[in-house]
Amino acid sequence: MAAKVIAVVNQKGGAGKTTLAMQLAGTLAQRGAKVLVVDADAQGTATRWAASASDKAPFPAAVIGLSAAGSKVHREVAKFLDAYTHIVVDCPPAVDSPVPQSALLIADLALVPVIPSPPDLWSAVGIRQLVDRLRAINTRLQARLVLNDLEPRTRLAKDARDILPAFGMPLATTALHHRTAYRQCAVVGGTVHQLGGRAAAAIAEVEALTDEVVTWLAGDSTTDGTARSENSPHGLAARGTPGRTGTTGQG
Ligand SMILES: Nc1ncnc2c1ncn2[C@@H]1O[C@H](COP(=O)(O)OP(=O)(O)OP(=O)(O)O)[C@@H](O)[C@H]1O
Numbered sequence: 462m463a464a465k466v467i468a469v470v471n472q473k474g475g476a477g478k479t480t481l482a483m484q485l486a487g488t489l490a491q492r493g494a495k496v497l498v499v500d501a502d503a504q505g506t507a508t509r510w511a512a513s514a515s516d517k518a519p520f521p522a523a524v525i526g527l528s529a530a531g532s533k534v535h536r537e538v539a540k541f542l543d544a545y546t547h548i549v550v551d552c553p554p555a556v557d558s559p560v561p562q563s564a565l566l567i568a569d570l571a572l573v574p575v576i577p578s579p580p581d582l583w584s585a586v587g588i589r590q591l592v593d594r595l596r597a598i599n600t601r602l603q604a605r606l607v608l609n610d611l612e613p614r615t616r617l618a619k620d621a622r623d624i625l626p627a628f629g630m631p632l633a634t635t636a637l638h639h640r641t642a643y644r645q646c647a648v649v650g651g652t653v654h655q656l657g658g659r660a661a662a663a664i665a666e667v668e669a670l671t672d673e674v675v676t677w678l679a680g681d682s683t684t685d686g687t688a689r690s691e692n693s694p695h696g697l698a699a700r701g702t703p704g705r706t707g708t709t710g711q712g
């Protein structure tokens with residue numbers, strides 16, 4: 462069976478692409494999936510992350526670097542489809558890079574991590590437009606915004622709530638909150654699970670987000686990409702945002 466491909470994209474630097482890609486890939490692998498991380502960013506952050514792991518506790522997914530493939534990333538990823546159940550592509554932040562577009566050509570799901578502040582949301586508009594364009598070519602492509610580094614009680618988060626409805630991309634119910642555990646993971650070369658009990662809250666949200674991803678990839682018709690309900694756990698629901706068409710078309 463061909464792997465499901467998840468592209469983690471946002472042209473804005475530091476939004477949490479690599480964090481999200483590695484937590485998701487590692488968690489899927491720990492659940493028994495056969496997972497490949499494609500490090501499509503020349504910075505090589507995902508590759509270094511996995512290389513930081515000890516021999517006793519290697520990063521649970523395989524990681525390969527494909528940043529030099531540029532606009533041909535999709536062609537290279539296609540060669541791994543039969544060998545894995547999931548392929549997670551960590552994309553670079555550069556606005557002018559051909560990599561995100563190439564990754565979206567072969568992706569089943571685009572995940573767009575965004576720090577919930579108005580400037581970060583504004584700069585993510587370009588990636589939403591790219592996803593919209595690619596949907597015309599790749600009709601399987603679903604997309605979700607994932608709030609990252611969330612500090613719900615801040616003014617920035619409240620301001621972000623006001624502009625989320627205008628963003629026009631369905632939101633994951635689960636957000637990743639601002640937690641030191643996420644920074645520590647890159648040092649130990651693992652997922653939050655490796656940090657044990659002190660990372661319980663981070664583990665819970667990574668597991669919940671992975672559950673959501675699995676559901677979207679299964680094409681569950683109940684997750685039609687509509688905005689979250691108002692009683693969402695982090696209180697940043699995109700109120701009144703209508704569901705996008707095409708978000709259930711994943712095969
Ligand atoms: N939820 C979080 N809580 C705390 N720190 C976080 C969180 N998410 C990411 N970080 C930290 O923020 C920094 C940027 O995150 P990350 O490298 O995942 O972003 P990125 O989008 O991949 O960046 P780039 O665009 O440079 O590739 C890292 O130091 C990471 O550990």
Ligand SMILES: [Mg+2]
Nearest residue numbers: 478479502506
């Ligand atoms: Mg990165």
